Amino acid sequence: MVPSSSSLAMVVGGRVVKKRFRSESPPPRRFKSMVEIMKVAKFVEVQNDDDDDGGGGNGDDGDDGGGGEEEWCYGKMVCEECGSGEREDETLICDKCDKGFHMLCLRPIVVRVPNGIWLCPSCVNRPIKCFTQKKIFEFFRIQKSNEVNWKCEASQDIKKRRRRSGPPVFHKKRRRLLSFLPTEDPARRIFQLESLASALTALKMDYTDRLTYLPYMATKSANQTIFENKAMQILCKEDTETLEQCLLMLKNGLFPPLVVVFDPREGYTVEADEPIKDLTFIAEYTGDVDFLKNREHDDCDSMMTLLLATDPAKSLVVCPDKRGNIARFINGINNHSMESRKKQNLRCVRFNINGQCRVLLIANRDIAKGERLYYDYNGYEHEYPTHNFL
């Protein structure tokens, strides 16, 4: 059971975080109580060697309960992985299937007793929804007429353009944004899109590749960099063109080479499915735009600061709770661990793009195939509670 808490949303740096204040509620449940275990415990028949001969022979262990009578006792909780019933204090019991697992037998291992509800790897694996190619096209609203582009000539064009734009040294000096290179194999691209569609569907979310403005939230006119408290970096013309080219590719069904995977410890997380070069545009942080003041008691842990206004009533956040894209699945580094900080391979930057605030995620170093993507949730103000992040 999740401990009851009251919460207050706060803007911190690149992200909005929620500070939790524990109320007078009992501490989080760590292990099941004996009463709960007994409720689901099954009877097991004890095989007594002496019963084999049907006689009432008494073994060395003394009491046989009345010579040949059936003897019952409660089954012991054993680890589903190693089969041992030892180390009860290190055994987690799944809140769904009631099976036991040693924390160190789980893969990946569980280093801390989880707070609140814990589900074992089989129960946490949400049913993977199978999408046909047609359904994927519908989900991502990929234009039928653009299907030809799926042959991925576009990808070849981008490569050529990237080559044309000068030798690597020159590139580094100019620090220009690079467009992503979609995977060439169409089957693999479907796999990547399916992983994102499954994750969004599991969270009952729709896909959007842009900031969305709904009548009862903030209007588009509320998102103007002139309201911003600090000076905001302007995305130069050339980089804006690169961004537009990437957004056009998304419309045509050509996405960055990324897959969404589920990790029992980190939840959904994003992996590079191809090597990705430093400075490559990865994603824009998308979702519904709302005033921060409307979201102060919101439960969403994925809100992103969009505009930090001089007048706090005008501050805006991106809320990927009903709509969003792959950006909301990218995990953060633990600011308190050097090891975790080394994992950072993206930068999250708020840009002034034609007078509007936008949030972009950009590779800040070369990323190897299979590497997970991470950025610093505390890019600006260091208050997102990342102590327990891996």
Ligand SMILES: C[S@@+](CC[C@H](N)C(=O)[O-])C[C@H]1O[C@@H](n2cnc3c(N)ncnc32)[C@H](O)[C@@H]1O
């Ligand atoms: C923007 S969401 C990222 C996607 C999230 N993992 C999910 O399953 O939806 C932020 C939340 O992900 C989790 N998270 C992010 N980075 C993490 C990390 N390095 N280790 C563990 N959990 C992490 C935390 O629960 C955090 O509140």
